[in-house]
Amino acid sequence: MRNRFGRISLYVIITVGALFMLFPFVWTVITSVSPGASLTTTPQLPAHPSLSPYAELFQRVPFGQVIVNSIIIAVAGTVLQLVTSALAAYVFARMPFRGRGAIFVVYLATMMIPFQVLIVPLFVEMKTLGLINTYLGAILPTIASAFGVFLLRQAMSTVPYELDQAATLDGAGHFRVFFQIMLPLIRPALATLAVFAFLNTWNSFLWPLIILRDPLMQTLPVALSSLQGQYSTQWDVLMAGSVVSIIPMFALYVFAQKYIVQGVAGTGLK
C-alpha cells in the first residue's frame, strides 16, 4: 500500500516536473503565433492565432538565407569532422609507430584549451587569409576534433584484431581494412559523433558571431541574437525565430535519440 502510494506520488512529481521543463517551449510556440503579444499586459492565449510573426520574421531578416548558411556550415563541418576523426582514430588504434603516444597526448590536450584563448589569433589568421565573412572561415576551425578522434579510437579499439589480420593475410592494405572492416563495424560510434558534431556546429555561437559579420552570411543563432538587439520588444517575431531554429534540432533529436544518449553516457565513463 505504502509502496503504491510512493509510486503514484513519484509519477505526479516527475510529470509535473516534465511539464515545467516543456512549458518554455510551449510558451515560445504560443507567443510565435500571437501577433502583438508584447503589447498585452497580462499573458494570454491568442484570441486570433496567426502566422504573421513568421511572415514578419522572413521580411525583416534574410531568414531563408540564414537557414541555408546554417545548413551549409553544419553539414560541411560535420562531414569533415567525421572524415578527419575516423582517419586519425585508425592510426591511434591500429598503426603503431615511435612517438605515437606523445602525439595522442597532444590531441587530447587540445580538448582542454578554452576556445576563448584562440579568438584573437584565429580572427587575425582568418583576416590574413581573407576568410572573414566566408563559409570556409566559419568551418575551418571546426574540421578537426580531438573529441571525435578519441571517441572513434575507443570504438575501433573494441574491434577484434583477428578481423584485420585475416584481411591482411588476404593481401588487404590499411586503406582496405579501414574502409571495408573498420568503418562498417563502428557505425554506431560514427552516428554518435555525427549527431554531436551537427548539434555543436548548428548551435555554435561565439565563433560565427566573430567571423560572420555580414547579415547575409550569418547563422541562425547569430541572426537571432542580432534580431533581439534590433527588435528587443517584438517578442512574437523573436519567438518565431526561436521556433524556426529549434525545429531541426528537435527533428534530429527524435531520430537520433539513441545515439545522443549513447554519446553522452558512453564517452565520459568507459
Add this chain to the structure above:
Amino acid sequence: MTLSAARVAASAESPSPVEKEISRAPRKRSTKQRAKYALTIALFLLPSLIPLLAFIIGPMIAAAWTSLHEWNLIGPMKWVGLDNYTTLLTDPGTQQAFLHTVYYIVGYLPLVYIGGLALALALNAKLKGRAVLRGVYFLPVVTSWVVVALVWRWLLNPSVGVVNWALGLIGIQGPGWYTDPAWSMPSIILASAWKDLGFVMVILLAGLQTINPDLYEAAEIDGAGWWRRLFSITLPMLSPSTFFVVVLSLINGFQVFDQVYVMTGGGPNNSSRVVVQEVYDLTFRYGQAGMASALSWLLFIVILIITLIQFRGQKRWVNYA
C-alpha cells in the same frame, strides 16, 4: 571525456601485445615498405593534425605571444612584457568578472547536480513511459544557447513575462530578474540549470546502471532505509559520474558566455559581467588584443589549475571499484 582521456592517454603510450606483433611486420621489411608505411600514417593523420596545429595549437601559442604586447589588431605590436598580466590582476573590473563567473558556478553546480540526481533516481525506477519523460527532460540540451537565453528573457520579462504574472496570481511580487542587478545572475543561473539538467541526468543514469543491484538487496535485508542506501551505496558508487559532472561543469562554467551575452550583455550595471564577455569586449570593442589575450590565458591557467587539483583530489573520494 577529460576523465577517461587521462587514462586512455596512458594506454596509448605503449602498443598492446597484438599491435606489437602486427607492427613487427613492416619493420622487418625493406626501406621501400617502411616508407610506404610512414606515408600511409601521414595520409591518415595529417587531415586532422594540420587543422589542429593551424587552428588550435598555433593560435594558442600566438595568443601567448600577443599577450606580451600592446596591440590594437591593426597597428604594430609593442612589447610590454608581463604588464598586461599585472594590470589585469590588479584591475577591479577583471576581479569582478572572475567573481561573477565564480558566482555563476556556485549557483549553477548544486542546482544541476541535485536536480539531475533526483531525476536520475526517479527515472531509473521501472516506470511506464520513462523513455518519454527522459526525452522531455533532455530536450533543452539540444537547444541552442541563444534560443534558451531568448526564451528565458521572454518568460522572465518583469512587466509582461509569464513568470511574474504567475507569481502575481499567488500573491508574490516577482523581482525584476535580468533588469535588476541583484537578480541578473540568478536569472542566468536559472536558465542555464534548465538547459543542462537533462545532460547531468543522463550521465548519472548511466552511472546508476553500473551499480550492482545485489548491493541494494543486501542493504535492505540489513534493514537500511532509503536515505541510508542513498548515502552508503548510491552516492559512493556514483562518485566517478559525479566527478565527471563536476570537472566538466567547472571547465564549462568558467567559459560561460553565450547565455550572458544574449540575456544581459553583462549588465545591468555590469552585475553579470563574466570573464569571457570581458575578453570579447577587450578585443572587439576596445581594440586591446594584447590585454584580451592575456586575460584569456589567465582564464586558461585558472581552469587548468582547478582541473589538476580535482584530479589530484579524486583519490580521496572517487571510487573506481
